[in-house]
Amino acid sequence: MVRKVNTFKGEGPLKNGIGTYRAGELYGIIKISEANCVGCHTCSGVCPTGAIKGSFGDKHSIDVEKCIVCGQCLLNCPFGAVEQMSFVDMVYEKLKDKKTKVVAIIAPAVRVAIGEEFGAEPGTLTVGRLWAALEKAGFLIYDNNFAADQTILEEGTELLAKVAAHAGLKELPIELWGKKITLHVEEFKKYPLPQFTSCCPAWVRYVEVFYPRLIPYLSSAKSPQQMAGATAKTYGARLWNVRPENIFTVGVMPCTAKIFEASRPEFDSASKYLKKQGMKDVDTVLTTRDLAELLKKMNIDPMKMSEEVSRKPEMFKFYSGGATIFGTSGGVMEAAVRFAFHVLSGQSPQSMSPQWDFDGVRGYTKPVASATIPVPLKEEYQKVFGAKELQIKVCVVNGIGTDGAHLKPIVDEVLTGKSPYHFIEVMNCPGGCINGGGQPVHPLELTLWDQLFYAFSKII
Amino acid sequence: MDIKGVSRRTFLKLAGAGLITLSFTKPTFAGDTKEKNFFETKVGKERLKLIKARQSGQYKDDVISREKFNMAxxxxxxxxxxxxxxxxxxxxxxxxxxxxxxxxxxxx
Known part of the structure; x- marks a missing residue:
């Protein structure tokens, strides 16, 4: 059984910057309710940044300056004492407004968890019926898996450009869809290797607050959510034949940090591109739980709909295997390696070929996974790289870990110039987005002894 | 908590016993920060089943995208x-x- 999480309405974006927050950003997205906190200290044991104040037995609170909004405390609090800022009412109102086209940007990990809010087993794959439910509620669909494919094209090409630049090349010819493009890679030499992924908004905030020296290593590619928002209001508006200012984009995310990410002031690139003031690329975010609440409010149950909706080549819905595994630790890495393998080798194995499976990077239950992937080079590249194959060295950090325990050894290597890797994936949450702070909450099981203990500690 | 029907004496005894155990035993998830690997913590072990179930859902979707739509x-x-x-x-x-x-x- 999943637990209902308490939510509250925020006070809106900050008018002025404060501490580690800039004007326009949302502040205090996660908070601990003093009334419900028994001081069990579980949250401190899962917090990646040591942002939780209070020792065992005391009421706990969150140091918002250090908080990276990952929501692991919320997910794991045995007493449901951690609460989340919610925008369900805002989206509900927008759906009623006939002038507005509300676009749902559905993250990969939502489709394996939303069913749990409607009584299904954990992990039940919900794609066609989730689309159907959202369309019934009045949303247009921009599957974030499509944006994950966009992300791989951008982030993967960026990685190849950096690797080529550091190998001393000035230009890198790339062949995509039978077309040749020459990338001028010299300027990428200023970016050091390894490249870090930038999809996880909690990780990005972690870098900005705790390791600003790592900023040059972060991929410049936006996260899929932000690529989706910017694309929806430009190219999407054109395809849908809607005025961009009448599009309201809603990230549907397994994540509480995505609520923060959408509020970052620089994410108004559709506005800049269209030279129209005041549009945000992603207007607001619902967590998986929030979406379930909204659908219940509208009496829509996706599990009563048919999953057998045919997926067909349709804009913003069609997606690859590489895209959908973004939701699990190691997925972004595997998708990027699949792309890089194709570009470098010129090979296109059959889609079910095990050549597309890079098991070594799958996070599973290891805190850190690393692998060396030998990629055969096509003839043209053999000359420029002076080798028959390229050994791509990659690393996957499966959750930052308590007080950064999983991550710190990897970061130390990078900062001391000893990192052997080309590319490092970091996801804040152990397991990846599937275990994100916005997902349905399955309360930790307390023993009878635990329950007695807390009942007793309440009365004394 | 309803303490009607419990004599003052019994209550004090219970409270005393409670205090003693409080000082010796911590509940399952309390202050679980010593382990370096999340997956070996008590919370991590509890979460494994859920993580694995959702993970297999994602890889199932990978297979569908590859098998039915030829997109790896x-x-x-x-x-x-x-x-x-x-x-x-x-x-x-x-x-x-x-x-x-x-x-x-x-x-x-």
Whole structure:
């Protein structure tokens, strides 16, 4: 059984910057309710940044300056004492407004968890019926898996450009869809290797607050959510034949940090591109739980709909295997390696070929996974790289870990110039987005002894 | 808590016993911070089943995308090809850089 999480309405974006927050950003997205906190200290044991104040037995609170909004405390609090800022009412109102086209940007990990809010087993794959439910509620669909494919094209090409630049090349010819493009890679030499992924908004905030020296290593590619928002209001508006200012984009995310990410002031690139003031690329975010609440409010149950909706080549819905595994630790890495393998080798194995499976990077239950992937080079590249194959060295950090325990050894290597890797994936949450702070909450099981203990500690 | 029917004496005894055990035993998840690997913590062990179930859902979707729609890798998505052909030109193009790339801000 999943637990209902308490939510509250925020006070809106900050008018002025404060501490580690800039004007326009949302502040205090996660908070601990003093009334419900028994001081069990579980949250401190899962917090990646040591942002939780209070020792065992005391009421706990969150140091918002250090908080990276990952929501692991919320997910794991045995007493449901951690609460989340919610925008369900805002989206509900927008759906009623006939002038507005509300676009749902559905993250990969939502489709394996939303069913749990409607009584299904954990992990039940919900794609066609989730689309159907959202369309019934009045949303247009921009599957974030499509944006994950966009992300791989951008982030993967960026990685190849950096690797080529550091190998001393000035230009890198790339062949995509039978077309040749020459990338001028010299300027990428200023970016050091390894490249870090930038999809996880909690990780990005972690870098900005705790390791600003790592900023040059972060991929410049936006996260899929932000690529989706910017694309929806430009190219999407054109395809849908809607005025961009009448599009309201809603990230549907397994994540509480995505609520923060959408509020970052620089994410108004559709506005800049269209030279129209005041549009945000992603207007607001619902967590998986929030979406379930909204659908219940509208009496829509996706599990009563048919999953057998045919997926067909349709804009913003069609997606690859590489895209959908973004939701699990190691997925972004595997998708990027699949792309890089194709570009470098010129090979296109059959889609079910095990050549597309890079098991070594799958996070599973290891805190850190690393692998060396030998990629055969096509003839043209053999000359420029002076080798028959390229050994791509990659690393996957499966959750930052308590007080950064999983991550710190990897970061130390990078900062001391000893990192052997080309590319490092970091996801804040152990397991990846599937275990994100916005997902349905399955309360930790307390023993009878635990329950007695807390009942007793309440009365004394 | 309803303490009617419990004599003052019994209550004090219970309270005393409680205090003693409180000082010796911590509940299951309390202050579980000593382990370096999340998956070996008590919370991590509890979460494993859920993580594995959802993970297998994601890999199942990978197989569907590959088996039924012949798309293992991102560039094989014909809609991605269309997006670049009709709009963004190619990865890292000027347009891509302006709409699909960003920068970061030190927050210290």
């Amino acid at each position: 890798a991102s560039h094989e998505n014909p809609m991605i090809k269309r997006f670049y052909t009709e709009f963004a030109h190619h990865p890292l193009s000027e347009l891509s850089e302006s709409l699909l790339h960003t920068h970061y801000k030190a927050r210290v």
